[in-house]
Amino acid sequence: MAKKRMVQAINEAITEEMERDGSIIVLGEDVHISPVGDTRGLIERFGAARVRNTPISESVMSGMAVGAAATGSRVICHLFYGNFIYTGFDAIANQAAKLRYMLGGQVKLPILYMAMIGGGRSVAAQHSDSMHPMLMNLGGIKIVMPASPGDAKGLVKAALRDDNPVFLLQAAGRGGELGEVPDGDYTIPLGKAEEKRVGDDVTVVAIGSMVKPALKACDELAARGISVSLIDPRTVVPMDYDAILASVARTGRLVVVDEARKSCSAASEIAATVAERGFHLLKAPIGRVAVEDVAMPYSPVLEKAVIPDAARIVDAVLKIAVSRGVAQ
Amino acid sequence: MSPREITSEKLLQMYGRMFRIRQVEERLATVQAAGELPGPVHLYIGEEAIAVGVCAHLSDQDWICSTHRGHGHFLAKSDEIQKMVAEVYGRATGVCGGKGGSMHVADVSKGILGANGIVGGGIALAAGAALSAQTRGTRNVAVVFFGDGAANQGVLFEALNIAALWRLPLILVCENNGYSEFSPTASVTSGEIWNRATPFGVPGRPVDGNDVREVWAAAGEAIERARSGGGATLLEMRTYRLRGHVEAEKSFLSRSYRSDAEVEQRREREPLRLAMAALQGAGVTADAIAKVEEKERAAVRAAFEYAAESPWPAPGAAFEHMFA
Missing domain, CATH: 3.40.50.920 (Rossmann fold)
Incomplete structure (x- = not known):
């Protein structure tokens, strides 16, 4: 147990899970540099084949996550700001949320879409939405919204073991506050308040x-x-x-x-x-x-x-x- | 790869598969008109050479994504005629248990990620399947079939860019059938579709999509390049949609958007007719061809009987399969 920031907790969870499960790949804009900090160090540790720095192309990224997940990979798709979910929304709403159902259960879609949501940092209307209600209405998608670094670690690890599309919506406005983060294999079941x-x-x-x-x-x-x-x-x-x-x-x-x-x-x-x-x-x-x-x-x-x-x-x-x- | 490399045996096999697709689609037109299907169908009649010529090179571990006009792609890669027809009938025995219907026929066990109701919806999925195949170090490829209408969706350009950057084992097969729903392609599409790959450094070329030998050769080359790490290809298959955008469209259209004379004229070069001529040219006997046709007719007839007699899904099934 040590005090860490939320991005550090998420980073730790992803690193541990990628270490544990070789099928996890990461897609996202600037994930090699990681301006947010949550994917920092992954490319050095796991290589450019598993950690893919993408163009700013949310339409294809959000859909590629579905295609890769349906064919044997576990995918982390980093969408940066939550409002960019809208630019990648077709594949989220029409494919990720529905493909398994439409196909009568023939596929599993283990995807973790990540984004920062909410206000509090003076980035105005196109970088501050909280769009979880819209995602809730899709059905077929799980949504985790951790409020502390410890919960973030446990929820991200659980999400990366889930066989469904999961959104991790991280509050952007919470700043760099510290919280206790359990070491090692710590998971929190999804759906437990x-x-x-x-x-x-x-x-x-x-x-x-x-x-x-x-x-x-x-x-x-x-x-x-x-x-x-x-x-x-x-x-x-x-x-x-x-x-x-x-x-x-x-x-x-x-x-x-x-x-x-x-x-x-x-x-x-x-x-x-x-x-x-x-x-x-x-x-x-x-x-x-x-x-x-x-x-x-x-x-x-x-x-x-x-x-x-x-x-x-x-x-x-x-x-x-x-x-x-x-x-x- | 050259069309001349096709053996007469392979040609007959591909003809048989095209004939099967044609039989299924013609029967679907009939039962749709008779009111026996719950939903709309978009038929592949006139475009069969493309799915068959491409899928002839693919294994069950290679992936395809297709379109709302997807029965042909399914039947080119999977032998499950009964399950597909039952799906279009909305029955419990359908390949998706009646949850997807015509626009979502899929057989994942055969590498078919499904038809797709969103125009251009398969492009990103196939790019993802290609990424997955590449990341896992396999020699498998992903093929996406999409129409000329989908060539105007922005995701195509995002996919071309990323496929070029990462040399993804992706084959983009555009089926240019002359109409984007009810609009002539030229009225909504600028330039040449195959040429849209060029600025990305992805090879692109037009292909006679009605001649299964040409399709087979062009696809074979592109798929081999993808398997050996050479990256993506865009093939513009030029074909013609002999049926409407959707069956029964005349019931809601206020005027026609093309002449009967145009359709009749294009029928002269339809793919089964061309393949038949090629078979005759290769010395395949009329008897051998008739035998294949009869076998396919019987299989399709049996599939429709199976579908029509299959039970409806239990209503409770509507609440399954949202989550794994």
Whole structure:
């Protein structure tokens, strides 16, 4: 166990898995230099045959990942910024998400698509989207959204052993924070949420980048006498609804926090499912804290106004907690 | 490789396969018109020489990706006539269990990654299969069949660039059948398609796609180059679509987009007729040809009976196979 940054944890996971499994290949723009840092050192260690620096051609890259995976390779396809998923989207939506199904299960598609998502770095609207809800709607694709370096390692290793297309969506705005990363063969099963704080008054589900402000909100709420059960789903497909519902069964109150735009967000889907499966458990309306339906602006002042923070999460919790008299 | 190298035995074998494809497609036209098929079909009639001439060089470990007009490619590489027809019928016994239908017939065990409903959708998949074959150090190749319409998709240029850079064992086979859906190719396509490879340093050439001997020779050369590390080739197979873009298109088109006289004129050089003439020229007897035709007719008839009598999938099967 040592403290590492998220990119280091991802890099460690990829390196260990490539060492373990000779069928893993890497495709991506500048993966030899690795401006992000997550593929650093791979080409030196595994050679240019397995680590392919590609042209800026997302259409062919995202489709080649499918073709290579269907014919015996395990593929890491590095798409850099999440918004470039859109330029490679045809093969993701029409091939990766559907080929196995259309062929009646004749192929497996072990692909890890990687991208950085979300705002917080003043790179404006074309480099700041959180597009996990769009990917969730495709079906046929798993999505991991680690909030800590340790989770990143465990989830990436599990994703690289999965026989399906998996997206690793890494929060770009979390900076270089350090976290404990277990050494060696550490995996986290996809579809298993973690209860980061145990509490009885309100359930807060926070996704990916939103776990950090949610943790801060938990501290502030604790000071006001409200104990929060904070759930980090870690993967949004599959979504651990059992863990969310078990928490709501205790608290009777739910706030979901998501950096996606609110309409059809993951927060919306979680809220709908809890209302559908757990309406009888609820003592108050479900709250959603998400990005309003605007594009991500450039100026840090404007960006701060858009991205949910601890204060907005506290407000959302107080709204449903106060209304039922939990808070003092 | 020269067309003259083809033995009369090989020619008869290829003729038989072309004849099989023609039989399947003509029967599909009939049953489609009779309302027996659940979905649309895009028929390969008039283009059979291309799939057969190319696949004659491929093993089960070589990969092909094809198009929405993909029955011919499937039948050229896989012997599973029954499973393919059953798939087009949407039955449980179909090669994809009824999940894919006409536009997604695939037999992965025979190196067929599938027909594809997205125009140009197979190009990147085949490039990936070629990368996989190369990375694993095999001598296998990947072939993508695509139409003249797909030649206008940007992914072709991305694939040519990357195939040239990495010398991928990839053969790009453009089937230029004169029509991009309902638009004459020349009205939507500039220049020569084969020449689109040239700026990338990839060899490209036009081929008479109706003469199976020419297809066989050109494909053989390109595939051998790919196997020996020489990289990609773009072959523009010039052919003609004798049926419409999709069966029953007259039911929704407000006017015709080509004349009957044009189609009749192009029928003079259709691939089965040319292959028949070549067989006769090579001294193959009418009796030997008739024997092959009868065998194929019987196999196709049996496949349609099998498909029509096959059970529908259980509704629950709709919820399987999203994930491995």
